[in-house]
Amino acid sequence: MKHKCIHKDLIFYLDNELSEEKRTAVEKHLEECADCRSFLVFLKDEMQIIEKEKNPEASPFFYTRLSARLDERPQFKQQGLWVRFAQPAFFSVMLIAGIYGGLRLGSNASSGMINPEPTSTIQLMNDFENEPIESFLLNEL
Amino acid sequence: MDESELIKGIQQGDNKVFRVLVETYQRMVVNTCFGIVHSTADAEDLAQDVFLEIFRTAGSFRGDSKISTWLYRIATNRSLNFVRNKKRKGFFQSLEETFTGGKNRNSEISENRSDQPDQNITDQQRSDLLHRAIDQLPEKQRIAFTLNKYEELPYQQIAEVMEISLASVESLIHRAKKNLQEQLLDCYKKKCV
Ligand SMILES: [Zn+2]
Numbered sequence: 001m002k003h004k005c006i007h008k009d010l011i012f013y014l015d016n017e018l019s020e021e022k023r024t025a026v027e028k029h030l031e032e033c034a035d036c037r038s039f040l041v042f043l044k045d046e047m048q049i050i051e052k053e054k055n056p057e058a059s060p061f062f063y064t065r066l067s068a069r070l071d072e073r074p075q076f077k078q079q080g081l082w083v084r085f086a087q088p089a090f091f092s093v094m095l096i097a098g099i100y101g102g103l104r105l106g107s108n109a110s111s112g113m114i115n116p117e118p119t120s121t122i123q124l125m126n127d128f129e130n131e132p133i134e135s136f137l138l139n140e141l
Numbered sequence: 142m143d144e145s146e147l148i149k150g151i152q153q154g155d156n157k158v159f160r161v162l163v164e165t166y167q168r169m170v171v172n173t174c175f176g177i178v179h180s181t182a183d184a185e186d187l188a189q190d191v192f193l194e195i196f197r198t199a200g201s202f203r204g205d206s207k208i209s210t211w212l213y214r215i216a217t218n219r220s221l222n223f224v225r226n227k228k229r230k231g232f233f234q235s236l237e238e239t240f241t242g243g244k245n246r247n248s249e250i251s252e253n254r255s256d257q258p259d260q261n262i263t264d265q266q267r268s269d270l271l272h273r274a275i276d277q278l279p280e281k282q283r284i285a286f287t288l289n290k291y292e293e294l295p296y297q298q299i300a301e302v303m304e305i306s307l308a309s310v311e312s313l314i315h316r317a318k319k320n321l322q323e324q325l326l327d328c329y330k331k332k333c334v
Pocket residue numbers: 003004005006007029033034035036037
């Protein structure tokens with residue numbers, strides 16, 4: 001191909017946005033160049049997609065759905081309000097109870113625990129050793 | 142019913158007036174969202190969110206611009222957010238795919254395509270390519286291009302929606318077309334369709 005192709009002007013050619021002078025030059029080039037003509041068709045088909053797909057048919061239930069959502073909003077808000085106050089209150093009570101319980105347990109341990117039973121812990125550890133993790137996994141497979 | 146009556150009615154929470162507003166602008170809002178998200182179902186969901194936002198925030202509407210300008214602004218913002226979130230999700234999904242062998246992606250694509258089940262494959266490929274090319278545009282170019290091509294808005298109104306100068310709109314649309322053409326040419330040369 002001997003010439004400098006005009007691919008870059010074609011979208012503006014399609015949209016009729018070229019100056020008179022440039023437009024004439026493009027048209028002259030198109031007469032001679034099959035490749036640019038072919039790209040012009042390709043480009044035109046692509047841009048035509050917009051014309052085909054725009055303004056899609058809207059659902060007839062659009063407003064029905066919307067008004068249902070509109071109605072559920074206040075209810076949702078109320079629920080939100082309830083959750084917003086009840087949830088922190090609940091967790092605060094749990095936290096205070098936990099701290100209080102911990103303190104009670106702590107003071108019991110320091111005063112009352114004279115005879116701890118170390119054997120039970122050791123037993124537990126031994127059980128764990130009897131069943132190594134590798135064999136456990138192998139059994140699973 | 143003129144614009145100020147519509148606004149007043151919605152500000153007073155009048156459902157009948159709201160219905161008039163929705164019916165007047167529904168096509169416009171759905172089409173604008175569609176130009177950015179390329180799916181009728183998603184565009185309708187977004188349009189619903191747009192109208193709910195209008196109903197909720199009508200009190201703050203200053204009335205110094207047209208209702209359509211206000212709607213376009215919310216519609217484009219929400220659509221861009223939607224696309225951003227989808228992209229982010231897509232990223233995590235592709236990460237997941239590399240670990241799980243990937244079954245999820247196919248279902249998403251077929252879901253997108255189910256919008257127009259009867260179209261033949263070449264038309265579908267064409268529109269997929271165009272959508273991909275539009276999605277590649279920087280966000281401002283994408284908004285200006287969509288408003289111009291899908292909604293056929295004059296540059297002046299696009300400038301009002303985007304709150305930029307007329308010259309900026311001209312430049313955005315010019316660059317958008319150039320970028321689109323470049324991508325389509327690239328595909329044409331590689332025979333990707
Ligand atoms: Zn040529």
